[in-house]
Every structure is written in structure tokens, then in C-alpha cells.
Amino acid sequence: MKSGLMLRDPTAETSSGLRARVAPLASLANKTIALMDIGKMRGDEFIDRLEQLCHAQGLKTRRYKKPTNTRVAPREMIKDITGNCQAVIIALSDCGSCTSCSTHDLNDLDKNGLTGVSVLTEEFRQAFESQKSAIGFDAASVYVPHPMQNRTTAELHTIAEQAYDAILAAICSAKAPNT
Amino acid sequence: MSAGNLPTDGLVIFAKRHCETCAMVERVFEQLVRSSLPTAVLTQDDPTFPTLVKAVDDTELEQSFRFDVETVPTVIRLKNGKEVARAFGWNRADWERVTGVRDLGVELPAMRPGCGSLSREPGVWEELVARYGDSGLASRRIPIGEWNDEIETCFDRGWSDGLPVVPPTDARIMRMLQGTSRQPDEVIGLVPPNLVPISVEKVAINAVLAGCKPEYMPVILAALEAALEPEAAMHGVVCTTCFSGPILVVNGPITRAIGMNSGINCLGQGNRANATIGRALQLIIRNVGGGRPGELDRAVLGGPGKYTFCFAENESDPTWMPLSVARGIAPGKNAVTLFQGDGIQGFIDQRSRTPEQLTKSLAMSLLAVGNWKLCEFTNAMLVLVPEHYAIYRDAGWDRHRITRELHMAMVRSGRDVIQGALGVGEGIDPRRKDEMVNKFWPEGLLIVHAGGQAGLFSAICAGWTGGRFRHESKTITKEIRL
Numbered sequence: 001m002k003s004g005l006m007l008r009d010p011t012a013e014t015s016s017g018l019r020a021r022v023a024p025l026a027s028l029a030n031k032t033i034a035l036m037d038i039g040k041m042r043g044d045e046f047i048d049r050l051e052q053l054c055h056a057q058g059l060k061t062r063r064y065k066k067p068t069n070t071r072v073a074p075r076e077m078i079k080d081i082t083g084n085c086q087a088v089i090i091a092l093s094d095c096g097s098c099t100s101c102s103t104h105d106l107n108d109l110d111k112n113g114l115t116g117v118s119v120l121t122e123e124f125r126q127a128f129e130s131q132k133s134a135i136g137f138d139a140a141s142v143y144v145p146h147p148m149q150n151r152t153t154a155e156l157h158t159i160a161e162q163a164y165d166a167i168l169a170a171i172c173s174a175k176a177p178n179t
Numbered sequence: 180m181s182a183g184n185l186p187t188d189g190l191v192i193f194a195k196r197h198c199e200t201c202a203m204v205e206r207v208f209e210q211l212v213r214s215s216l217p218t219a220v221l222t223q224d225d226p227t228f229p230t231l232v233k234a235v236d237d238t239e240l241e242q243s244f245r246f247d248v249e250t251v252p253t254v255i256r257l258k259n260g261k262e263v264a265r266a267f268g269w270n271r272a273d274w275e276r277v278t279g280v281r282d283l284g285v286e287l288p289a290m291r292p293g294c295g296s297l298s299r300e301p302g303v304w305e306e307l308v309a310r311y312g313d314s315g316l317a318s319r320r321i322p323i324g325e326w327n328d329e330i331e332t333c334f335d336r337g338w339s340d341g342l343p344v345v346p347p348t349d350a351r352i353m354r355m356l357q358g359t360s361r362q363p364d365e366v367i368g369l370v371p372p373n374l375v376p377i378s379v380e381k382v383a384i385n386a387v388l389a390g391c392k393p394e395y396m397p398v399i400l401a402a403l404e405a406a407l408e409p410e411a412a413m414h415g416v417v418c419t420t421c422f423s424g425p426i427l428v429v430n431g432p433i434t435r436a437i438g439m440n441s442g443i444n445c446l447g448q449g450n451r452a453n454a455t456i457g458r459a460l461q462l463i464i465r466n467v468g469g470g471r472p473g474e475l476d477r478a479v480l481g482g483p484g485k486y487t488f489c490f491a492e493n494e495s496d497p498t499w500m501p502l503s504v505a506r507g508i509a510p511g512k513n514a515v516t517l518f519q520g521d522g523i524q525g526f527i528d529q530r531s532r533t534p535e536q537l538t539k540s541l542a543m544s545l546l547a548v549g550n551w552k553l554c555e556f557t558n559a560m561l562v563l564v565p566e567h568y569a570i571y572r573d574a575g576w577d578r579h580r581i582t583r584e585l586h587m588a589m590v591r592s593g594r595d596v597i598q599g600a601l602g603v604g605e606g607i608d609p610r611r612k613d614e615m616v617n618k619f620w621p622e623g624l625l626i627v628h629a630g631g632q633a634g635l636f637s638a639i640c641a642g643w644t645g646g647r648f649r650h651e652s653k654t655i656t657k658e659i660r661l
Contacts (some may be wrong), residue, residue, distance in 0.1 A: 004322070004323050004324050004325035004326070004327060004329075005322075005323050005325075005329050005346065005348060006309075006320055006321070006322055006323075006348065006349065007320075007321040007322075007323060007329070007332070007333075007346050007347050007348060008316055008318040008319070008320065008321065008347050008348075008349065008352055008384050009318050009319035009320075009321050009384075010318075010338050010347055010381065010384040010385050010388055010462070010466045010467070011338070011466045011467060012370075012373060012375035012377075012381075012466075012467045012468075012469065013318070013319050014373070014375060014469075017319055017321060019335065019336065019337065107335075111335075130324075131324070133322060134322060134323050134324035134327055135324075135327065135332075135335065136321070136323075136332060136335050136336045137335070
């Protein structure tokens with residue numbers, strides 16, 4: 001992300017410079033989690049495993065896939081998620097453009113009242129922080145090891161299993177939801 | 180030669196094509212470039228100028244800023260990277276002294292003034308300070324991505340009242356601060372409802388957001404000082420479930436100087452000073468004080484005046500005593516009066532011919548403020564238009580007489596306005612049934628003269644309900660410090 005205009009804060013600066021995110025849900029019972037595949041290769045395999053883990057716990061999910069990771073989600077998709085889901089997991093960003101676009105998607109959904117989390121590879125921690133700062137949104141994230149494009153499906157599933165608890169904790173205040 | 184490749188021991192010369200003196204001394208530039216001193220000629224406006232020597236492109240004005248060039252041409256002698264002498268404009272003796280080169284431009288007149296440096300043109304300097312210097316601003320920096328829309332960013336950050344705001348860049352803030360002699364770090368007071376200290380710099384940032392011009396700053400600062408007086412009860416006005424917000428009336432020559440509207444449509448849209456001064460105060464309350472609708476601002480309905488409500492009083496009629504003078508400010512001085520009030524209730528009377536008729540008529544409408552049966556409960560501001568005032572003026576009534584007669588016309592029997600009377604639950608304390616009751620406190624009716632010359636339509640602004648606490652919530656007038 002390139003740097004642009006620099007503004008000065010007109011507020012009392014008593015709070016973070018970032019807009020607070022929608023609070024995590026108290027419980028995932030009777031809620032639908034949107035699993036948003038950003039459209040990047042291999043992300044679907046990671047999400048496949050997340051979906052299995054959710055279903056194994058009785059959690060309801062709804063699957064989405066963006067046409068491309070290089071653009072923000074179509075308005076219809078945002079509308080569908082907003083209308084049918086109460087939380088969103090966006091995965092899996094492992095490049096600059098998908099990090100930027102997926103953060104905008106997360107911001108868009110947050111402004112529509114959905115709590116959410118973005119899953120990214122470690123390499124893009126700084127890019128995500130920069131994008132958060134540029135948007136002014138205190139977005140939630142979970143990082144997984146980088147790289148991921150050269151992993152086997154089994155390895156991707158293992159990474160998903162290792163990240164699962166942290167991902168759920170980001171959208172549900174009960175860290176170990178017992179639903 | 181690049182700007183980063185200037186001689187540390189030698190000469191730097193600043194020039195621009197659109198300067199006749201620079202063009203005249205082109206031969207001198209050539210003489211100096213061919214001398215034994217390393218010499219760089221920096222051009223501010225056209226990289227192809229001067230034509231006789233190769234110029235360093237300073238169209239970004241970075242070096243002009245760093246060398247603090249005020250006039251072109253300027254020649255600067257550097258030793259060990261430090262300036263040791265400078266001359267500006269064309270003065271052969273000065274240039275020979277600075278450069279140590281003799282017989283410069285012998286065919287030229289001995290002296291010719293230069294032109295202003297582009298780096299010193301209005302609006303440019305602050306941009307250059309923001310880009311290359313130290314703005315001295317203390318507020319938190321908010322970076323935004325190159326591809327992010329800055330207006331949308333301001334919305335997303337919650338800095339807006341719902342309308343687009345002007346993004347507060349360093350250059351804009353610095354220009355705004357030039358509108359006041361007060362230091363940026365001076366603290367004006369504590370802004371409710373969060374009671375947060377506010378500096379002049381924060382005022383300037385919010386004035387930028389609001390779309391103000393620098394010359395509005397003294398008015399904004401005085402309005403803020405008025406709002407922060409404990410008796411302004413701004414904490415209550417911000418958080419109230421009522422409709423109210425600060426209504427600002429500005430008096431004095433500054434209203435003409437900054438182009439405020441006291442005439443046609445002065446309570447409406449279309450005048451930048453009226454619109455943005457009131458808006459700046461509201462944005463300060465929102466952004467610094469934390470008074471955001473739905474959070475601590477709990478107005479059940481609110482009102483359009485909460486975007487902005489600010490106007491100037493018409494002081495063109497010498498028979499009319501301005502509001503500020505009536506409130507103790509010396510004639511001819513600038514002042515802001517802050518009235519805690521609502522939107523307007525139109526007053527229509529196109530038939531009254533005498534002051535007595537008009538007073539009775541006005542009293543009928545004024546009695547409706549808040550509730551016809553409530554007394555000494557809210558204050559009111561009457562904006563008296565020229566054609567209505569003319570009826571009074573022609574009969575010899577002045578501000579004091581009008582105010583007095585209106586109060587007298589609104590005295591009623593308590594029996595008619597106590598709670599339950601006339602089948603209406605609302606009203607005054609039933610224990611006052613045997614009293615004759617005033618509608619307003621003696622100081623609770625403000626009259627302002629404003630509006631276009633044609634139209635028998637005055638306006639009444641109801642005050643907020645905190646006015647019932649006579650000594651706790653008062654109209655505030657502050658002299659404007661220039």
C-alpha cells in the first residue's frame with residue numbers, strides 16, 4: 001500500500017486513532033458464520049477444513065467466494081453476507097493486493113454490523129497494520145505461517161486446525177464456544 | 180545537475196523565467212557559472228530557463244524553501260555547506276561582494292529590484308512547510324492510503340456531522356492558525372461533555388473540517404469561549420433530549436470584514452461565514468467534547484440548527500442598539516452572543532400598523548414558546564426584521580421600550596396557566612394560581628435585528644428548557660479578541 005495524504009486528528013485523542021470494530025458475538029449458537037474465500041489459490045482448501053471444524057461443533061456456516069482476490073467483494077456479496085450471517089471469517093490473504101482488498105471487505109462488513117476476522121500469513125502482518133491504519137479501522141486478524149502456496153493439502157488443513165481456536169475467539173467472546 | 184548535487188563551496192542562484200530581472204541578468208548567471216566558483220542556478224518555474232546555462236530544476240520549490248528564498252534572483256555564497264552571504268534582486272555591487280567576481284553585468288543597470296519567490300506565494304509556503312519542514316503541530320498524525328478517498332476517510336473516522344468535511348492537512352491547519360494571534364498550544368478550556376482540554380490548534384483543525392477561512396478564527400474562538408463558560412451550560416445543551424444547540428449572533432465590524440450575512444436569508448443557507456462558524460463550534464463539541472448524536476447527545480428529535488446556526492445582526496440602522504451593546508459590550512466592538520435555542524418559529528403579521536398592535540401580535544406568538552402554558556421556563560430570541568422594526572422605530576420605540584412592552588403584554592393570570600387549567604395537563608405550579616405571571620424572565624427575551632428589507636416575517640427561536648434554571652443557564656456574550 002502506498003502512503004498518501006497525512007491528516008491531523010481533530011478529536012481529543014483520548015481513544016485509539018482507529019475506529020473500534022464490532023464486538024465479537026457473545027455466543028455462536030443460532031448464528032451463521034460467513035466463510036469468505038478471497039479468491040486466492042489454495043485458500044479454498046484452508047477454508048474447507050475450517051468449514052469441517054465448524055460443522056463438527058454444530059456451527060452453521062455459509063460459504064462465499066470472491067471472483068478475484070485483487071478487488072473488493074461485489075456489492076451483492078456484501079449484501080448477501082449482511083442479510084444472512086452474523087459473523088465473517090475472511091481467508092486467506094498471502095499477498096499485498098489481497099491483504100488490502102480483504103481488509104476493505106472486513107471494514108465494509110463491520111460497518112454493516114458484522115463482527116469479523118481476517119486470516120493472513122505472517123509475512124503480511126505489516127501490510128495489514130498499514131491498511132488498518134489507512135482505513136482507520138481496528139480490524140481483527142489471525143496469522144498463519146508463510147508461505148502457503150507450496151503446501152500440501154494436508155499441511156494446509158493442519159494450519160487451519162492450529163488457527164481454528166484463535167479464529168473463533170476473534171468472532172466470539174466465549175473463547176471455547178461450547179455450542 | 181540535480182538539487183541534491185548543489186555545491187557546498189560555491190554559489191547557488193535562484194531564478195524564475197517570469198521575472199524580468201532574472202531574464203535581464205541571464206548573462207550574469209553565465210559569467211558566474213564560467214567563473215572559478217562552482218555555481219548552480221536553480222529555476223523555480225521553467226527547467227529550460229535560463230537558456231545560457233544548464234539549470235537545476237527546483238519547480239518543486241524544495242531548495243527555494245530550504246534556503247528560505249524570498250526574492251528572485253537571489254545569489255547565496257556557501258562555504259563548507261553553510262551560507263555566508265546573500266544578495267537578492269539585482270545590485271551589481273552586492274553581487275560582486277557576495278560572489279567575489281568582478282565586472283558582473285557591466286552592460287546592465289547597476290540596480291533592479293527582483294520579484295517574489297514562488298515559494299512565498301500565498302498558500303504555497305504552508306504546503307512547503309508541510310512537505311519539507313516542521314509544521315510544529317502537535318495533534319496526532321493520521322496517515323491515509325494513496326488510494327483511499329480522503330473525504331470518505333473523514334466520514335469513516337467519525338469526524339463529520341453528516342456532511343462532507345475538508346480534510347485537515349498540515350498546510351490547511353497552518354493557514355487557519357494564521358487567522359489568530361493566539362499560540363497553537365494555548366488551552367481555551369474544557370469541552371463538554373467529556374470535559375477535554377482544547378487547544379487553539381484543535382480549534383483550527385475543526386475549523387478546517389468545517390470549511391472556515393482563517394479570518395473566521397477570532398469569531399470561532401470567542402464563540403468557543405462563550406460555550407465553555409459554566410453558565411452557558413453547554414454540557415446540558417449537548418446532552419439534552421430537547422432540540423437545542425448553540426445559536427450564535429455576531430456583532431461588530433468583523434461581521435462586515437469577513438462577509439457575514441445579516442440580511443436576506445441570514446438564518447438560512449448560502450453564506451460561508453455564517454454556515455461554517457456555527458458548524459465549527461458544533462464539530463468541536465462533537466470531535467473534541469465527544470457530543471455525538473445517539474451517544475451522549477440524546478436529542479429526541481434534534482433540529483437543523485444543530486448543523487450550524489450563526490448569523491450577524493444588522494447594525495446599519497443607527498436607531499437600533501445592537502445586541503452586544505445591550506449586553507454590555509462597547510459600541511463598535513466585536514462580540515459573539517451564544518443563545519441556547521431551537522429552530523425558528525415564523526411570526527407572520529402583515530396587518531399591524533402601530534407598535535401597540537404589533538406588540539400584542541408578537542406577544543401572542545411568543546407565548547407559544549415551549550408551551551403556551553409554561554412560564555419562566557424557556558428563554559426566547561426574537562429576530563425582528565426591518566419592516567417590523569420600522570413600525571416601532573417610526574413611533575419612537577427603541578430596543579428597551581419594545582422589550583419592556585412585550586414583557587408587559589405577556590403577563591397572565593396564573594389561574595389560566597397552572598397545570599390542569601383549560602383542560603391541559605402542562606402548565607405552571609398550581610400554587611401560583613393567584614399570581615400574575617410573566618412568560619419570560621426579565622433577561623430571558625433577546626431581540627436581534629436582522630433580515631432582508633422586504634417581508635413582514637420575523638422569527639422566534641425558543642430557548643432550551645434549561646432556561647428554567649434562571650441562574651444556571653444564561654445567554655453568554657463574549658468580546659472577540661483579534
